[in-house]
Amino acid sequence: MRFCVLASGSSGNALWAEAGGSAIVVDNGLSLSEFRRRAGLRGLSMDRVRAILLTHEHTDHLSGVGTLSRACRAPVYSSPLTLAAARARAESGAFDGRDVSPGESWSVGPFKVLPVPGSHDSAEHLHYVISSETAALGVATDLGVVTEKVMEAFQGLDAAVLEFNHDTAMLMTGRYPVFLKRRLRGPKGHLSNDEGAEFLAGINHPGLKYAVLGHLSRNNNLPELALEAARAAVEGGPGSPEILVASHDTPTPFLEI
Ligand SMILES: [Zn+2]
Ligand SMILES: [Zn+2]
Numbered sequence: 001m002r003f004c005v006l007a008s009g010s011s012g013n014a015l016w017a018e019a020g021g022s023a024i025v026v027d028n029g030l031s032l033s034e035f036r037r038r039a040g041l042r043g044l045s046m047d048r049v050r051a052i053l054l055t056h057e058h059t060d061h062l063s064g065v066g067t068l069s070r071a072c073r074a075p076v077y078s079s080p081l082t083l084a085a086a087r088a089r090a091e092s093g094a095f096d097g098r099d100v101s102p103g104e105s106w107s108v109g110p111f112k113v114l115p116v117p118g119s120h121d122s123a124e125h126l127h128y129v130i131s132s133e134t135a136a137l138g139v140a141t142d143l144g145v146v147t148e149k150v151m152e153a154f155q156g157l158d159a160a161v162l163e164f165n166h167d168t169a170m171l172m173t174g175r176y177p178v179f180l181k182r183r184l185r186g187p188k189g190h191l192s193n194d195e196g197a198e199f200l201a202g203i204n205h206p207g208l209k210y211a212v213l214g215h216l217s218r219n220n221n222l223p224e225l226a227l228e229a230a231r232a233a234v235e236g237g238p239g240s241p242e243i244l245v246a247s248h249d250t251p252t253p254f255l256e257i
Pocket of ligand 2: 056058120122140
């Protein structure tokens with residue numbers, strides 16, 4: 001399997017994973033033209049998309065899901081409440097939605113997908129573990145806390161995309177209003193660098209090849225701070241994954257697992 005984070009953060013999220021000529025996309029907060037442009041940069045072929053997994057109905061994850069689904073004729077999988085919330089917002093128009101239940105895995109082409117319930121201020125949040133015959137990738141951004149269920153589901157991965165949203169000191173001394181600071185730090189908000197680092201330390205093992213730090217805040221974080229926290233978290237640990245930061249604007253390299 002190989003994967004690429006096309007966009008990560010509050011201005012839009014999209015991840016591409018492919019194996020055996022089939023691809024899965026997780027979320028799309030990009031316009032179709034921007035999605036195509038970024039996919040083109042990495043030589044991705046749109047006709048490979050078999051499924052779109054939606055984590056939750058926030059704009060930065062949802063806005064381009066319908067257009068992508070229609071363009072690729074690929075169904076959108078998510079929890080029933082997320083699909084209902086997404087439809088109620090009508091943000092991305094009509095799409096072919098398929099209900100999935102947390103904890104119940106299903107197969108799409110060469111992939112097995114496990115949806116894992118998450119803690120975020122959305123209708124019925126899901127993180128995903130995407131497995132091929134030979135590798136497993138976990139994707140978890142937009143979470144206020146790492147629950148035991150998430151920690152358990154993310155054991156033994158070959159690669160993980162984990163949220164490193166904010167540096168707590170930058171957030172607290174920054175200009176955001178108090179209610180927003182509370183929301184971001186709360187149990188249904190976003191993980192700080194320290195919390196992301198703890199998450200990474202908890203899933204680190206000798207087979208973990210890549211850790212991609214995602215959903216960094218433009219205002220309350222710096223890639224160097226996230227990297228520093230992540231590197232400290234794996235130092236002396238059982239595995240030594242390559243650590244990368246996913247950006248708002250540029251796709252990551254294609255990572256092979
Ligand atoms: Zn988000
Ligand atoms: Zn969100």
